[in-house]
Amino acid sequence: MSATEISSPESPNRLAQATAYFLKFSLLFLILLFISSVFEIILASSDHNLKSGILSLIKWASLENLAFWLRIALPAYLIFSLVYLVSRSLAFILSNLAIILFFSIHLLLIYYYNTTLVMLGGDIFGYSLAEITQTVGASGTLAIVPVMIFLVFISLVIAGILFIRKRIFFPPVIGLLVPVLSAAYIFVGWDENVQPKLETDFETKLAENKSEHFYNAAYRHFEPEIYETDIYAESYVKNYLAGDDVLEPVEYVDEFNYPFLRKSTGHDVLGPYFETKQKKPNLVFILVEGLGRAFTNKNAELGNFTPFLDELSDKSLYWPNFLSGGGRTFAVLPSIFGSLPFGKTGFMELDQMPSELSLFNVLQKNDYQTAFYYGGNSTFDNMNRYLKANEVNRILDEPTFPEAYQKIPPSAGGFTWGYGDKELYRYYLNTVADDTTAAPYLNVILTVSTHDPFSVNDQDRYNERFEQRLEEIGFRDELKEEYSKYKKQYASILFMDDAIKEFFETYSKRADFNNTIFFITGDHRIPEIPMTSKIDRYHVPLMVYSPMLKRTAQIESISSHFDITPSVLAFMHEQYGIQTPSENAFVGQGLDTLRNFRNIHPIALKQTKTDFRDFVMGNYHLNGNSLYEIQPDMKEIPVNNPEKKAALQNAFDQFRRKNEQIIEGKKLIPDSLKVYGS
Incomplete structure (x- = not known):
């Protein structure tokens, strides 16, 4: 040119x-x-x-x-x-x-x-x-x-x-x-x-x-999401899962006005494992930041870096194949305590959070005192807003810690998340009265030490513990070199495990210990250690430990955070006569206690506040446009099965359609159920 x-x-x-x-x-x-x-x-x-x-x-x-x-x-x-x-x-x-x-x-x-x-x-x-x-x-x-x-x-x-x-x-x-x-x-x-x-x-x-x-x-x-109404959606789910008729169909009450409202099933699967006492039990939830199954307990894919939790799991009801509701902390409180849908960017981000039934407000109506403990600031992710909406009696977070407590060492930029696990547990034990005559309590502890940047007090000691643990596990020299790239992450995990050990050693000396049930799970898996599969982000353990247990079990079937509150309320209703509603809007249907590997739950999972592409049903996991088959060890293999993929996509679309209706302002429960709710 x-x-x-x-x-x-x-x-x-x-x-x-x-x-x-x-x-x-x-x-x-x-x-x-x-x-x-x-x-x-x-x-x-x-x-x-x-x-x-x-x-x-x-x-x-x-x-x-x-x-x-x-x-x-x-x-x-x-x-x-x-x-x-x-x-x-x-x-x-x-x-x-x-x-x-x-x-x-x-x-x-x-x-x-x-x-x-x-x-x-x-x-x-x-x-x-x-x-x-x-x-x-x-x-x-x-x-x-x-x-x-x-x-x-x-x-x-x-x-x-x-x-x-x-x-x-x-x-x-x-x-x-x-x-x-x-x-x-x-x-x-x-x-x-x-x-x-x-x-x-x-x-x-x-x-x-x-x-x-x-x-x-x-x-x-x-982009606005539009999902067509499919009146056969629930039958698709039932027929897909019920090859041996293991899934009880959900009986919805009024889907047009209340998309998630359904009859309560009320099956108590926890009762057979417990010695029932006259006094209502205390419930303590320990939600561990980043606690993934990949590095927790026996047969962990990356090796067992939680020796105390491993020991505790043998004395517990233990679900090794458990799933969190989300891939970040924003989902943990609504999923566990409300069995709630996600909204657009998380339930706690909804401009108008609809009235709900939760473990907090139902137990409060039954004379329980409630408290939330967090080493960081509870304004993050709007946690305090959600807790206040549920009328939690006490919120004790970073601003409430006295000066005597030591914060997490700051990052290079001078930032610190707040107080580490050991200080958090010490604060908890110093503020919860050891009074067996007082009202029963529901206390929730959310930790922060195993969060990026993974700084802990006494860092040198836990760096050494990391090296010792590599020897104890028996890693070869080349593996030790690979793991050293994540020394801070693994050191923080060992710190977290030690903190829980010290917490239980102290708690076991309290008078109220013998009437307390502990629930331990992760909010999600630490993402800063590379993952091998899509499901790994959500794969967390669940341990239910108590001196009240009359037998223990390792339960291989899949359940999720959404199933905890339905089962706890059924247990409390059957064993202690607490008043529970005959209808609810729970996403989960309750924990599966079958010891063999299976999944009877359709489970929608939200990785981040805006990444909503994961759905599990049966032994299959839909991630975006890809389908994976979940193996008994929770590993995944990609599969090309258009029929199963279409079944999961249809069920997932129906869940998202209902979720979209909540975003648009539809209610979870009618006013008649607010006697139990906030």
Whole structure:
């Protein structure tokens, strides 16, 4: 193309010029995508353990980047050409700014995943600015090294832009290949069966394009969700699960006005395990931040780093195949104590939280005192708002701790989550009266030590305990080197386990210990230790321990956080005569106590405040558009079964439709049930 042609104002030539220039910009964009992926994989290999090999990861990441590039090339070409026809200089300025801005954000998304092992998506819109600042401050992600890397990479982007503008030229006919290939790809599509063949879920996500995930998730967050009403949905669930008729059908009362309202089943599955006493038992829930099954108790996939909890599980009712309701802490209180749907960004984020029935308010109507203990600030995730709506008698969190207590060591940026587990338990034991004649209590303890940045008091001691534990487990030298990359995480787990041990040693000397039932579970699994499967994020243990137990059991069947309150209320009604409502809006149907592996629960799971793509039914797990079969050890294998996939998708859509109705303002319970609720 001659200089005369390039400067010509005629529309046909200007369109040809736009096509030629777009090819340069688009190729630069593709090259920078490849470079950023190579950088990301090298960064991950230095910080984490890669089982698939760097070349394999680069291959799959390149395919992901190529697919992303082809998806956006045609719309980008159309926009560029239209702007170019109006103003050539404006097209260049906007293109330059777009590339610089894109890769600035892209690099931040890469570093976020490398630090947290969580792909940032629409969940950023589910948190306030204060909560985002708090989380980023805790993780210390704004260190000097990543800032320097960021500046170097953006300099590379700018240099690339200047180079192609002056040194590289293509004829327009070649430039047409990009929009033509993009159009062909968009209309034909990528083969869905071409999935990354990598060893772990961590590596599969590593190969994904972080920007594509972020923008798709943001779009899903703001896109209105529409689900068609299917009057046969419940029969689908029943027929799917009830090959041996193990699932009792849900009897809904008035789905139009109260989407989740149903008859209470009232089956007491816990009673046969307990010695019933005359006085109502105290209930203590210990919700451990990040307590995943992957590193807890015997046969843990990553090794047993909780020796005391392992010992306690042998004296408990123990569910090793248990699921949390969410992949972050926002879901734990509503899931466990209210068996509630999620709303849009979590039940506690609803502008108008509808009246509900919960373990808190039903037991309060039966003379229980309630309290919530937390080492951090309970304003995070709106926990205090939810607790106040349930009229919890006392909320004791970071601002209420006396000066005598020692906070978690601050991060490099000076941030601390609050008080560690040992101080939290000490505060609890100092403020709960040991009075066997007082009213029974329901107390909830939520810990924070096993949260990023995993700093604990007496850090050197627990770093040494980590090294000792590697020896006790019997790891080979090469495994020790791999695990050392997560020393802070594992040291905090050992600290957490010691704190619980000291807590029970002290509690066992109290007069009220013999009439107390303890529930121990994780809010979700620590994401900063790489995961092998999609379900791993939700895979937590549940232990029900008490001196009142007359027999113990290891229960292999799957249940979830949603099933706890229905079973506890049925137990309290049958064994202690407390008044419970004949109807409720619980999502869960109660704990399954069959010792063999099975799942009779349809379970919707929400990974983050905005990532709502997981559904478990029977032995299958639907994650987005992918179907997995859950094995007895809770490992997953991908399966291609359109019939089962359609069954799960249908049941999941019906749950989300009902959830959407709650977002729109429909009630959970009628006014007649508020005598039990808040």
